[in-house]
Amino acid sequence: METYESLRDHFDWSNARSRLAGFDDKALNIAYEAIDRHVADGHGERVAIRWLPKAGEAVDLTYADMTAQTNRFANVLDGFGSTGVATLMGRIPSLYVTALGTLKAGAVYTPLFAAFGPDPIKMRMGLGRIDTMVTTAQFYRRKVKSIRADLPDLRHILIAGPGADEIDDPIVSDLDSLLAAASDDFDAVRTEPEHRALLHFTSGTTGKPKGAIHVHNAVIGHAATGRMVLDMQPGDVYWCTADPGWVTGTSYGIISPLVNGVTSIVDEAEFDAERWYRTLETQRVNILYTAPTALRMLQKIGAELADGFDFSSLRVVGSVGEPLDPESVEWAQDVFKVPILDNWWQTETGAITISNYVGEVVKPGSMGRPLPGITATLLETDVDGELVLDADGQPVEVTEVDAVGELSLRAGWPSMFRGYLDQQERYEACFVGPWYHSGDLARRDADGYFWFVGRNNDVIKSAGHLIGPFEVESALTEHPAVVEAGVIGKPDPTAGNIVKAFVVLKPGFEPGDELRRQLIAHSRKKLGPAVAPREIDFAENLPHTRSGKIMRRLLKARELGTEEGDLSTLEVPA
Ligand code: ATP
Numbered sequence: 299m300e301t302y303e304s305l306r307d308h309f310d311w312s313n314a315r316s317r318l319a320g321f322d323d324k325a326l327n328i329a330y331e332a333i334d335r336h337v338a339d340g341h342g343e344r345v346a347i348r349w350l351p352k353a354g355e356a357v358d359l360t361y362a363d364m365t366a367q368t369n370r371f372a373n374v375l376d377g378f379g380s381t382g383v384a385t386l387m388g389r390i391p392s393l394y395v396t397a398l399g400t401l402k403a404g405a406v407y408t409p410l411f412a413a414f415g416p417d418p419i420k421m422r423m424g425l426g427r428i429d430t431m432v433t434t435a436q437f438y439r440r441k442v443k444s445i446r447a448d449l450p451d452l453r454h455i456l457i458a459g460p461g462a463d464e465i466d467d468p469i470v471s472d473l474d475s476l477l478a479a480a481s482d483d484f485d486a487v488r489t490e491p492e493h494r495a496l497l498h499f500t501s502g503t504t505g506k507p508k509g510a511i512h513v514h515n516a517v518i519g520h521a522a523t524g525r526m527v528l529d530m531q532p533g534d535v536y537w538c539t540a541d542p543g544w545v546t547g548t549s550y551g552i553i554s555p556l557v558n559g560v561t562s563i564v565d566e567a568e569f570d571a572e573r574w575y576r577t578l579e580t581q582r583v584n585i586l587y588t589a590p591t592a593l594r595m596l597q598k599i600g601a602e603l604a605d606g607f608d609f610s611s612l613r614v615v616g617s618v619g620e621p622l623d624p625e626s627v628e629w630a631q632d633v634f635k636v637p638i639l640d641n642w643w644q645t646e647t648g649a650i651t652i653s654n655y656v657g658e659v660v661k662p663g664s665m666g667r668p669l670p671g672i673t674a675t676l677l678e679t680d681v682d683g684e685l686v687l688d689a690d691g692q693p694v695e696v697t698e699v700d701a702v703g704e705l706s707l708r709a710g711w712p713s714m715f716r717g718y719l720d721q722q723e724r725y726e727a728c729f730v731g732p733w734y735h736s737g738d739l740a741r742r743d744a745d746g747y748f749w750f751v752g753r754n755n756d757v758i759k760s761a762g763h764l765i766g767p768f769e770v771e772s773a774l775t776e777h778p779a780v781v782e783a784g785v786i787g788k789p790d791p792t793a794g795n796i797v798k799a800f801v802v803l804k805p806g807f808e809p810g811d812e813l814r815r816q817l818i819a820h821s822r823k824k825l826g827p828a829v830a831p832r833e834i835d836f837a838e839n840l841p842h843t844r845s846g847k848i849m850r851r852l853l854k855a856r857e858l859g860t861e862e863g864d865l866s867t868l869e870v871p872a
């Protein structure tokens with residue numbers, strides 16, 4: 299296998315582009331690359347999606363099936379003159395047909411997380427000016443009906459599965475009947491590479507979710523990272539556990555695997571540790587792409603549950619979305635006996651940009667090195683977290699090994715977002731000189747590995763020190779009693795802030811002063827007294843975003859008793 303260095307030295311995006319089919323006129327369509335292309339190459343009978351319903355037998359959709367279905371869907375959309383489509387449904391085949399059929403027709407696709415309640419749906423639908431929604435009868439009743447009148451752009455609601463005929467609403471129709479009546483012949487629209495393809499809302503961890511716009515050219519990044527990071531090879535069985543309601547579930551749950559010709563597992567059921575282990579075994583999964591929260595949940599339940607399962611098909615496990623603490627890396631490596639590859643990217647970057655790689659040294663706790671084709675740096679920030687500019691107004695790169703700076707990428711990679719919906723100024727403010735600056739702080743070690751420190755606004759300034767919450771959280775999770783920790787700065791008259799931790803214990807451990815003392819002593823030994831938490835609270839659970847990230851701003855708001863003011867973006871469960 300090629301080494302990281304050699305790949306990095308000769309990688310260039312135009313080669314990556316030339317591995318795609320494209321069209322003679324330089325046009326590029328994500329859906330064509332994801333499905334039709336494989337059929338044209340004679341692989342129509344390969345399974346594209348293996349759907350595991352909550353109960354019952356697996357259902358296979360081949361690449362040829364997907365071509366026919368998405369052609370029908372694209373014809374339906376053409377008939378509507380639709381420009382923007384959203385899905386609101388669980389992990390069922392119609393979602394995948396809708397997503398790719400929409401892209402094929404040249405319209406913009408927006409996934410909505412199925413657990414959203416009416417308000418978050420209304421906000422996103424309205425901002426996106428979405429004219430067509432595909433959902434189920436149950437979701438329509440529970441979440442859409444009450445906001446219908448507030449969505450003037452919405453012209454069509456298509457109901458997947460049964461129940462459309464029982465809904466009395468002139469814009470509702472039955473998806474399956476429309477598909478059945480439509481032709482299965484359609485030529486993917488020859489979209490310009492810069493044609494809008496996807497509108498993804500960010501997770502809302504730091505504030506109101508932003509709408510990030512992506513274009514068809516992004517498929518170059520989805521294809522290349524699937525190969526270079528997740529090691530996808532045609533015919534592999536691949537499972538991305540991220541919900542398709544978020545960017546990971548689209549970039550790596552739909553586009554990347556299909557573009558790379560693998561069989562993608564889609565599990566309708568919610569997280570269940572035993573089901574996961576069984577699925578890895580019985581489906582002979584080669585590649586698992588998941589998130590730290592999932593690995594932590596498995597860990598919380600205990601490694602014994604994994605005993606007796608056969609994971610010998612697995613080659614690689616990837617993780618994204620939050621920092622992956624070294625403890626979890628080691629735990630998962632023990633259970634799965636494969637490399638656990640943490641990687642970093644954002645809704646804005648569209649695809650993986652910093653990563654660990656198969657065959658390369660993994661340093662547990664590090665998110666790895668820049669993807670070949672990506673230039674990453676750290677930019678100097680001042681005490682308020684603002685970028686430091688030199689006399690020419692240019693940002694200053696951090697050169698010192700292990701020093702902290704804002705993680706930034708040289709702008710211009712294919713899957714980079716092309717705008718924030720309705721927020722041009724905010725978009726422009728993400729770029730300085732040649733760099734896109736990410737809002738996250740990191741360190742770079744002597745080998746060029748990046749270590750996540752924290753989000754710019756989560757970093758704690760305590761008695762003249764700059765403390766990254768992740769470092770403190772990692773030290774705490776190394777303690778055998780702790781499964782998860784969230785760390786914040788609590789305002790303090792003398793120190794400015796003190797480090798305060800909220801910890802969730804593993805089953806069998808009792809909260810109390812004795813354990814609190816032990817945890818503080820353990821952290822002091824690991825981190826030194828200036829960085830170790832001064833206060834520890836025990837919690838049953840930590841607040842997470844709907845996509846599973848710890849919401850430190852919420853811990854902080856609770857601590858300060860400022861909840862109401864700060865909770866505007868918290869998603870209300872359905
Ligand atoms: P918002 O931008 O609305 O506040 P968000 O930043 O959580 O929400 P996403 O784009 O889903 O929305 O998440 C990207 C962020 O997730 C990154 O900026 C980073 O803070 C965090 N993240 C992702 N992967 C990693 C990782 N491997 N290690 C550490 N942090 C990660």
Ligand code: MG
Pocket residue numbers: 500504644737
């Ligand atoms: Mg963000």
